[in-house]
Structures are given as C-alpha cells and as structure tokens.
Amino acid sequence: RIPIWLDCDPGHDDTFAILLAAYHPAIRILGVSTVFGNASLEKTTHNATSILTSISQSTTIPVYIGASKALFRPPMHPPTDIHGETGLDGTSLLPCPLVPPITTIPAIDAAYQSLIACPPGTAWVVATGSFTNAAALFMKYPELIPHIAGLSLMGGALGNNFTPATLGTVDGVPRIGNWTQFAEFNILADPEAASFLLTHKDLSKKTTLIPLDVTHLCLTTAQVQDLILYGPEGLRPGMTPGKGKTELRQMLVELLFFFAKTYADVFGITEGPPLHDPLAVAAVLSGLEEGPHKIPFYEHDPAVGAGIAPQRERYEVGVATEGSYEDAKAGARTGQITARLLPPGEEGV
Ligand code: BDR
Ligand code: CA
Numbered sequence: 001r002i003p004i005w006l007d008c009d010p011g012h013d014d015t016f017a018i019l020l021a022a023y024h025p026a027i028r029i030l031g032v033s034t035v036f037g038n039a040s041l042e043k044t045t046h047n048a049t050s051i052l053t054s055i056s057q058s059t060t061i062p063v064y065i066g067a068s069k070a071l072f073r074p075p076m077h078p079p080t081d082i083h084g085e086t087g088l089d090g091t092s093l094l095p096c097p098l099v100p101p102i103t104t105i106p107a108i109d110a111a112y113q114s115l116i117a118c119p120p121g122t123a124w125v126v127a128t129g130s131f132t133n134a135a136a137l138f139m140k141y142p143e144l145i146p147h148i149a150g151l152s153l154m155g156g157a158l159g160n161n162f163t164p165a166t167l168g169t170v171d172g173v174p175r176i177g178n179w180t181q182f183a184e185f186n187i188l189a190d191p192e193a194a195s196f197l198l199t200h201k202d203l204s205k206k207t208t209l210i211p212l213d214v215t216h217l218c219l220t221t222a223q224v225q226d227l228i229l230y231g232p233e234g235l236r237p238g239m240t241p242g243k244g245k246t247e248l249r250q251m252l253v254e255l256l257f258f259f260a261k262t263y264a265d266v267f268g269i270t271e272g273p274p275l276h277d278p279l280a281v282a283a284v285l286s287g288l289e290e291g292p293h294k295i296p297f298y299e300h301d302p303a304v305g306a307g308i309a310p311q312r313e314r315y316e317v318g319v320a321t322e323g324s325y326e327d328a329k330a331g332a333r334t335g336q337i338t339a340r341l342l343p344p345g346e347e348g349v
Contacts, residue, residue: 001028002149002284003118005111007066008277009037009129010047011083012090012259015252017128017154017277018048022057026285030114030123033066033107036075037129037189039087041068044129047088049097054248058099064107066133070190076130076325078185082262090258093251108137115144124284126152128277130189135196138203150206154280155186155194156337157212158315166216167267176212176336178267180328183335184212187319188328191335195319198337198349205347208283209317211337215276220256222272229253314348315339 006021006029008014021029032052034045045065052058069075084090102110111133115123125148127134134153138145159176167175177183187194198204226234229244244250256273263273317340320333328334342348 001026003028003030003114003123004281004284005030005033005115005123005125006281007033007035007107007111007125007127007129007133008048009035009039009044009087010051011038011044011087011129011277012255013273013275013277014038014044014128015047015051015088015255016275017126017281018051019055019252020278020281021126022052022055022061024281024285027281029061030118031062031064031110033064033111033133034101035066035129035133036068036070036077037186038083039077039085040075041065043087045101046097047086047094049099049101050088050094053095053098054093054251058097062110063099063101064105064110065101065103066107067130067136070130070132071135071192073190073192073325076189078179081266084258088255091251091254093247093254107133108140111137112141112144116141116147118147120147121149123148124150124152126280126284128154128186128280130186131155131193131197132190135190135193138200139196145200145202145206148206150208150284151197151203152208152210152280152283153186153194153197154210154215154277155184156209156317157182157184158337158339159213167212178212180335181331182320182333183328184337187337188325188335191319191321194335194337195321198317198319204317204349207349208280208286209315209337209349210276210279210283212274212276215274215279218274218279219269219272220260220275224272225253225256225260228256314342314344314346316342316346316348 021027034048048063157176170181175181179185179188259273263269318338320336323332323334
C-alpha cells in the first residue's frame with residue numbers, strides 16, 4: 001500500500017480526505033498532522049482526533065500538532081460562515097476524541113521519521129490545509145526531497161476551467177480565487193510556504209497541484225449525498241428518507257449539508273459543494289496501473305458529478321507573496337499563483 005503523510009486542517013472537506021485515505025485499500029496513513037486554517041490549530045487538531053475516533057482509527061493513526069501560524073505571517077482563518085465556529089459545524093454526532101494528539105514530538109519531526117523509514121520512492125506527503133507544515137518539513141529535512149515519491153497539494157486557482165461551478169465575476173472580471181478575487185484559501189493562508197514548495201527546483205518536479213479548476217469539477221451533488229446516506233444499494237424499504245443508514249453516514253451527510261449551504265450562500269454554487277481535499281489524496285493513486293484500486297482520475301462522469309481533470313499537464317508555477325492579507329482582500333494579487341503551461345516533456349508542477 002502507498003504510505004502517505006496527511007497534513008490537514010479539518011474542515012469539512014479535509015474530513016473526507018481523511019476518510020478516503022483511511023478507507024482506501026491501496027493507501028496506508030503513516031500519520032496525520034494538523035495546521036491552522038479552517039479554524040485555529042487547537043480546533044483543527046481536536047477535529048482530526050474526533051474524526052479518527054468516529055471511524056475507529058484513533059488508536060491506529062497518530063495525530064501530531066503542527067503550525068499555529070504561517071511561516072512569516074499571523075494566522076488567517078475564514079469567517080465562520082465557511083466551516084462554522086468549530087471548523088466542523090453542522091453535526092452533533094462527532095464523538096469526543098478517544099486518543100489525544102501526540103505532544104512529545106513536533107509534527108514535522110514525526111513526519112520526517114516516518115517518511116524516511118519508508119523505502120525510497122514510495123511515500124507521499126499530502127497537504128490539504130495551509131502549506132506551512134509541508135514547507136517547514138522540506139526546509140528542515142531537504143534529504144526527504146529525493147526520498148519521497150511525491151507531494152500532493154490542494155490549493156490555488158489557475159482560472160482555466162470553471163465549469164460547472166463558476167465563482168462568477170468581480171466588476172466584470174472573472175473571479176478565480178475563492179478567498180480573494182485571485183487567491184485560493186490554502187495558498188493565501190501561507191503564500192511564502194506555497195512559494196517555497198511550488199518553485200523548488202527539485203520538489204516541484206514531483207509535486208501534483210490540485211487547484212480549484214480541478215475541484216470545481218467534482219461536486220458533491222444530491223446523488224453523491226444519497227450514496228453516502230444510504231450506501232450503494234440506495235434507499236431501501238425500512239430506511240427513513242434523509243436519515244443515514246448508520247450514524248457515521250448520518251454524520252458525514254450532516255457535515256456535507258452544512259458545506260453545501262456554505263457554497264450556496266457564500267459562493268452561489270447550488271449543485272452541491274466542490275469537495276476539494278480528497279482529490280489531493282486521490283492524486284497519489286493516479287500512478288497506479290489499471291485495476292480495482294485505480295481511481296479514474298482524469299475522467300469526468302457527469303452522471304455523478306465526480307471525476308476530475310481531462311488530462312494531466314505540467315506547469316511552471318509562481319506565487320505572489322507581496323502584500324498583507326488585508327491588501328489581498330482589497331484586490332492585490334497576494335496568494336495568486338501564476339502558471340505557465342510547459343511543453344510536453346518539461347518538468348514542472
Ligand atoms: C481549501 O480551503 C479550505 O477551506 C478547504 O478545506 C480546502 O482545503 C479550498 O480552497
Ligand atoms: Ca483543507
């Protein structure tokens with residue numbers, strides 16, 4: 001199985017990233033580290049331990065505490081209308097964590113020890129929150145760069161591909177970012193960290209970036225929500241419409257309902273929310289041969305609203321790091337990624 005280190009800020013969609021990684025038969029989670037982002041570090045850490053408890057994995061998957069702020073900036077959190085006060089609002093079914101996070105070793109040191117112990121060229125780092133921990137990891141331990149198989153990041157927006165879920169326009173100019181006009185949340189939360197990872201000459205070659213252009217093709221439609229509620233067999237006699245087959249399914253759909261309302265209220269996307277973060281986990285499967293574990297990563301299936309990019313392309317990427325968060329909100333390009341499509345054969349993100 002593919003060993004992965006999952007760095008996250010749960011977060012509704014981070015929850016599904018944890019689920020995909022924990023349940024997928026071709027993946028083995030080495031450890032989970034938490035970062036500030038969708039809520040404070042304290043809350044995202046609590047949420048990670050609670051989610052693992054809900055799927056009975058709290059004793060098998062350790063949680064480590066990462067960065068509470070960006071490399072060179074104060075922490076940035078979304079307003080509570082995105083993920084709610086707790087970072088994971090919308091359900092009362094989240095259990096109390098059975099196992100606390102590990103406090104005896106910093107997250108990046110734990111990640112290093114686990115990753116370097118894997119055979120060369122096998123392990124992935126997947127980051128679905130701000131990229132602070134991931135950047136700090138490779139800054140402190142550059143020997144990991146040739147050792148890992150890949151780095152998969154959810155973040156950024158190229159503005160190339162915004163069907164079916166567009167973010168509209170601002171003053172007649174297409175809005176490409178979900179946080180500011182130009183910036184996506186995970187990049188803006190720590191643009192210096194993003195710049196380090198995406199422009200590193202060796203690391204960028206093994207980095208897969210899953211931007212909004214991809215995630216907005218993968219909507220959690222009513223049909224997907226029903227699948228989660230009732231299972232693949234669908235609504236059967238004896239089951240109550242709208243009520244999950246199990247408490248876990250019920251909890252997951254309640255989280256999705258909250259996220260769906262966010263996307264309808266804040267972004268005007270009503271078909272169902274894009275579920276960004278699990279796609280960064282799915283990216284580690286894209287190298288697998290055809291077979292039962294293969295995710296059809298590049299096929300879009302309009303019937304279920306899932307599937308992602310039509311093709312894989314390589315880009316040379318830059319990140320705008322000038323300006324404060326306030327500047328970005330006022331229209332500066334802080335946190336925007338610029339991407340130049342590379343001709344086939346050239347190595348880039
Ligand atoms: C990203 O920002 C967060 O709100 C989500 O969890 C996801 O990682 C999407 O821009
Ligand atoms: Ca996230």
